[in-house]
Amino acid sequence: MIVVGIDSHKKTHTLVAVDQVGKRLTQVTVDATAKGHREVCTWLGQLEQVLLAIEDCRHLTRRFEADLLLSGYAVVRVHTRLMAGARLSARERGKSDPIDAEAVARVALREPDLPKAELDGPTREVKLRSDHRRTLVRQRTAIANKLRWFLHEIDPELVVPSRGLKRLCVLDTLEADLAARCGVVAEIALDLVRDCRRLTMRINAMEAQLRQLVRELAPNLVAVPGCGVLSAAMILGETAGATRFKSKDAFARFNGTAPIPVWSSNTVRVRLNRGGNRTINNALHMAAVTQVRQDGSGAAYYVKQLAAGKTVKEALRLLRRRISPTGPFAPCWLTRPPMTASGSSGNCHRRLDIEASPSSASSCRSAGPDSVGRARRVLLRHHQARVVRHHHLAQPGRSPYSDLRLH
Known part of the structure; x- marks a missing residue:
């Protein structure tokens, strides 16, 4: 069996083929484009019983992995921490794309139980929406912290309830109050209130989408005591x-x-x-x-x-x-x-x-x-x-x- 190690970058992919004892057989470098992916499939067709090992950097390799899986090849993922020992034990000194690709292939020969790459399923949609919602929450928190200092400067007696800047009724009251005031600080605070409203509506909509997805994919997980939709x-x-x-x-x-x-x-x-x-x-x-x-x-x-x-x-x-x-x-x-x-x-x-x-x-x-x-x-x-x-x-x-x- 031939193991092909892949070192991926934003613009290029480097592939090195090794035999069962880790001896380098051949290598190729292609562009990280759809045309380059087709060239890789043509090159792999010249080899027999191929196992593809790719460095686990899915932000760079997700499209490449999908093209390889759809072409019928078996792909395993190699964590970056496993490559350090393989690179240090190699005879060739230095660091380059072929050296890294060869290290990936040798790790695949050494480790029999590496995780197998699979096409993205519905859980990736859940992850993307959940991550995006957390990003929106962090943005709203930063805006709310700045808004509170502006409100204290405008009127120290203006009381905003704890966690009130995520409630639409509180935001409506603040917007009506700030619209009647003059000055640059009031104008900026009004813009921040509107930003909080916009982010809150997007966060609520994202949570509703997550609730529907989670109940369809894993209703028994939501039934676990203490585990809500977001968890x-x-x-x-x-x-x-x-x-x-x-x-x-x-x-x-x-x-x-x-x-x-x-x-x-x-x-x-x-x-x-x-x-x-x-x-x-x-x-x-x-x-x-x-x-x-x-x-x-x-x-x-x-x-x-x-x-x-x-x-x-x-x-x-x-x-x-x-x-x-x-x-x-x-x-x-x-x-x-x-x-x-x-x-x-x-x-x-x-x-x-x-x-x-x-x-x-x-x-x-x-x-x-x-x-x-x-x-x-x-x-x-x-x-x-x-x-x-x-x-x-x-x-x-x-x-x-x-x-x-x-x-």
């Missing part, structure tokens, strides 16, 4: 399809709710993960805070962790991790039931089903507390068996989680 839009847009994650643990690693292992020998210790996708992490945090304020399973779990000796921050982190596999992601993971210690498929999906759909939650509650307790005990035994199997920490009379601490 659900951030999760959907940043996830870009839950099927690309092999398990709920892989998704937790992606969003930063899975802790980082920092242990050796027989003492299992983990620390806070400050990486991952912080946008999804922020949405999960808002959902966790909302669940703590309400009466429900989230608040009960939070109180339970506090009673077990966890701090407030640690309890919130554990609640975020508990919320992570819910919503639209649980069903695609529940299609592959995990194996219990005895080797048979267990009953350990019950807890995730409770969080995923209200109907399953009501059916589980109707079954009585004993069935729920049994499901939770099976889930705990499954996790303990998996830790023992992977980390060889089985000790008679001792739980593998006995030394687990969050730092």
Whole structure:
């Protein structure tokens, strides 16, 4: 099999083909245009069993990836941090487009589980609208901060309610008041009020569009307690399809709710993960805070962790991790039931089903507390068996989680 590494720029694309041992075979540089993309497809037709590896810079390569995928080629994405080691270990010194493309190809040979490129789906529309709405909110906040100082200069007794500059009725009152005043400051303040009105109307319209999209794509995500339309839009847009994650643990690693292992020998210790996708992490945090304020399973779990000796921050982190596999992601993971210690498929999906759909939650509650307790005990035994199997920490009379601490 031949691996072709691609180093993309705004004006050109450089492609280097290597064999199975990483030896450079040939290279080509084309323009980053539709004509150049057709030239690449013609050049690739001369090779057999080609795997394309492209540096993950989708703001530059999105159109190129789409043309390659529509032509029937398999494309994987290489994160930029993986290229540093490949470039340092290469014999050729320096940095150039062919050197970078060759490093991309060698990383694809070394890493078998790179993410595969796919055509943009409906979740990209959610991401674009969500990002654009956040940009509009930041613009309105900057204008509102400047407007408040002008209003204080015009009349210190003119009281504007907290967060009132996002309400159309307050903006109508300010516009009528400023229109009757004279001076440059009043004129500029009037323009700022109109800008706030315009941005507020666009933000409200964008939120209505997001509400319709989210309810069509992932209605069960909005049903999760504490997860509103905006949080659900951030999760959907940043996830870009839950099927690309092999398990709920892989998704937790992606969003930063899975802790980082920092242990050796027989003492299992983990620390806070400050990486991952912080946008999804922020949405999960808002959902966790909302669940703590309400009466429900989230608040009960939070109180339970506090009673077990966890701090407030640690309890919130554990609640975020508990919320992570819910919503639209649980069903695609529940299609592959995990194996219990005895080797048979267990009953350990019950807890995730409770969080995923209200109907399953009501059916589980109707079954009585004993069935729920049994499901939770099976889930705990499954996790303990998996830790023992992977980390060889089985000790008679001792739980593998006995030394687990969050730092």
